[in-house]
Amino acid sequence: MDLxxxxxxxxxxxxxxxxEGSLEPEMMFALAQRNGVTLPWDSIEATRAAYDFSDxxxxxxxxxxxxxxxxxxxxxxxxxxxxxxxxxxDGVVHAELFFDPQTHTERGVAFETVLDGxxxxxxxxxxxxxxxxxxxxxxxxxxSEDAGFDTLEQAQPYLGRIHxxxxxxxxxxxxPSKFMRLFARCRELGLHVVAxxxxxxPPAYIVEALDLLKVERIxxxxxxxxxxxxxxxLARERIALTVCPxxxxxxxxxDRLQDHNLKQLLDAxxxxxxxxxxxxxxxGYIGQNYVETAAALQLSRAELKRIARNSLEAxxxxxxxxxxxxxxxxxxxxx
Ligand code: ADE
Ligand code: ZN
Numbered sequence: 001m002d003l004x005x006x007x008x009x010x011x012x013x014x015x016x017x018x019x020e021g022s023l024e025p026e027m028m029f030a031l032a033q034r035n036g037v038t039l040p041w042d043s044i045e046a047t048r049a050a051y052d053f054s055d056x057x058x059x060x061x062x063x064x065x066x067x068x069x070x071x072x073x074x075x076x077x078x079x080x081x082x083x084x085x086x087x088x089x090d091g092v093v094h095a096e097l098f099f100d101p102q103t104h105t106e107r108g109v110a111f112e113t114v115l116d117g118x119x120x121x122x123x124x125x126x127x128x129x130x131x132x133x134x135x136x137x138x139x140x141x142x143x144s145e146d147a148g149f150d151t152l153e154q155a156q157p158y159l160g161r162i163h164x165x166x167x168x169x170x171x172x173x174x175x176p177s178k179f180m181r182l183f184a185r186c187r188e189l190g191l192h193v194v195a196x197x198x199x200x201x202p203p204a205y206i207v208e209a210l211d212l213l214k215v216e217r218i219x220x221x222x223x224x225x226x227x228x229x230x231x232x233x234l235a236r237e238r239i240a241l242t243v244c245p246x247x248x249x250x251x252x253x254x255d256r257l258q259d260h261n262l263k264q265l266l267d268a269x270x271x272x273x274x275x276x277x278x279x280x281x282x283x284g285y286i287g288q289n290y291v292e293t294a295a296a297l298q299l300s301r302a303e304l305k306r307i308a309r310n311s312l313e314a315x316x317x318x319x320x321x322x323x324x325x326x327x328x329x330x331x332x333x334x335x
Contacts, residue, residue: 003291003294003301004291006301006304006332007091007287007290007291007294007304008089008090008091008287009091009332010091010290010304010305010308010329010332011091011093011308011312011325011328011329012090012091012092012093012286012290012308012311012312013092013093013094013095013096013273013311013312013314013315013325014087014092014094014095014096014275014276014286014311015096015217015240015242015273015275015311015314015315016098016219016220016242016243016244016273016275016276016277017083017095017096017097017098017275017276017277017279017286018063018098018099018100018138018168018277018278019076019079019080019083019097019098019099019118020063020066020067020070020079020099020100020103020278021063021277021278021279021280021281021282022079022080022082022083022086022278022279022280023066023067023069023070023079023280024082024280025044025047025048025066025280026044027069027078027079027082028044028047028066028069029043029044029047029069031069031070031071031075031078032068032069034075035069035071035072035075037068037069037071039065039066039068039069040065047066050062051250051281053250053251053252053281054252055200055251055252056170056171056172056199056200056251057170059250059251059278059281060169060170062281063278063281064103067100067103067104068107070104070109071109072113072117073113073116073117073120074117075117076113076114076116076117076118076121077117077118077120077121078117078121079117079121080097080117080118080121080122080125081121081124081125083095083097083121083279084121084122084124084125084128084129084131084133085129086279086285087131087285087286088125088129088131089287090285090286090287090288090290091287092131092286093130093131093132093312093325094131094132094133094312094315094317094321094325095125095131095132095133095134096133096134096135096136096163096164096315096316097118097122097133097134097135097136098136098137098138098166098168099114099118099135099136099137099138100138100140100168100169101114101137101151101154101155102139102140102143102147102151103140105151105154111151111154111155111158112158115135115158115161115162118135119135119161122135132317132321134163134164134315134316134317135161135162135163136162136163136164136165136166136192136194137151137155137162137164137165137166138165138166138167138168138169139151139165139166139167139168139179139182140168140169141167141168141169141170141171141174141178141179141196142169142170142174143169145178145179145181145182148179148182149182149185152165152182152185152186159189159191162191163191163192163316164191164192164193164194164316165183165186165191165192165193165194166193166194166195166196166219167179167183167194167195167196167197167209167213168196168219171196171197171199171200171201171205172200172201175201175204175205175208176195176197176205176208176209176212176213177208177212179195179213180212180213183195183212183213183214183215187214192216192316193213193214193215193216194215194216194217194218194219194242195209195213195215195218195219196218196219196220197209197215197218197219197220197221198218198220198221198222198223198224199219199220199221199222199223199248199251199253200223200251200253201223202223202226203223203224203226203227203230206218206221206223206224206227206230206234207227207230210233210237210239216239216316217239217240217241217242217314218234218239218240218241218242219241219242220241220242220243220244220248221234221241221242221243221265222241222243222248222253222254222260222261222262222265224241224265224270225261225264225265231265231268231270232268234270234271235268235269235270235271238271239270239271240271240272240273240310240311240313240314241265241270241271241272241273242273242275242314243262243265243272243273243274243275244274244275244276244277244282244289245257245260245262245274245289245292245293245296246276246277246282246283246284246288246289246292247276247277247278247282248260250281250282250283251282256296257292257293257296257297258296258297260293260296260297262274262293262297263297263299263303266303266306266307271310271313271314272307272310273307273310273311273314274286274289274290274293274307274311275289275311276288276289290304290307300334301333301334301335302334302335304334305329305332305334308329309326309329312325312326312329
């Protein structure tokens with residue numbers, strides 16, 4: 001089996017995927033037309049050409065502009081179905097989808113509209129592809145903690161349909177400590193908790209996310225490598241990092257994929273996973289992230305299998321749900 005086929009055959013979980021970041025320009029334009037929304041670009045080609053980012057903020061400005069095309073329940077459904085179709089082709093057996101309610105409710109789209117559309121797609125993906133999924137609601141960290149509490153209140157009637165919360169958007173200047181009370185409340189409500197940390201922000205933000213927000217996984221976390229004691233801690237406490245290699249290169253966290261520290265973190269014993277973040281903006285879905293990272297860092301099949309195993313182990317499913325995927329993974333050769 002060639003490496004490409006091997007990677008796609010690995011049963012894997014995607015744990016870091018912003019559903020709004022899977023909005024391809026073709027769908028963005030079709031939805032904008034259907035909904036009478038004016039986009040800041042003239043054409044699909046001009047949109048793609050604008051995807052030349054210098055840092056996280058330069059991406060977020062475009063990402064929020066593109067999300068304005070999403071209005072109706074059907075739009076959120078179609079968006080998520082397109083993602084699941086791609087994920088299935090890449091061997092994803094389980095996906096934990098981030099969504100940003102504030103990006104939509106601030107534009108007058110009801111919380112329920114977003115949730116209904118995404119959930120309907122999750123149900124269809126289970127039936128059509130056998131992909132299981134969970135929804136993780138992210139708070140935008142450039143907004144206030146009070147705005148986060150308002151969002152949690154809007155989510156209250158639907159918490160049985162939301163598995164966890166996350167923290168995303170502009171990292172620098174918005175440390176995890178800003179959201180300590182909000183995350184404590186979410187934990188009290190029985191929600192799983194994760195946070196973006198150490199993407200652009202310093203290793204101290206990862207420490208804060210662990211100590212103050214008590215997160216179960218760190219999204220990105222690549223800047224942990226600057227703090228040897230933290231690397232040792234992440235390995236010892238088996239904290240998974242949801243690393244997104246193509247995203248990191250597109251947002252200039254690393255100059256080239258060959259410079260990425262994923263293998264260094266893996267070698268240090270950290271539970272590293274590979275994910276796509278915002279695949280429509282960063283040039284590849286999860287399979288492409290595995291393939292290009294394997295080539296750039298010369299990852300062996302055993303290492304790729306380890307990374308897929310990490311993703312299944314770090315997912316928020318029960319052991320009973322996980323067991324058949326691990327059994328399937330174990331049948332795959334790694335030499
Ligand atoms: N929202 C969508 N993608 C993001 C990323 N990579 N970092 C922070 N917030 C995001
Ligand atoms: Zn992200």
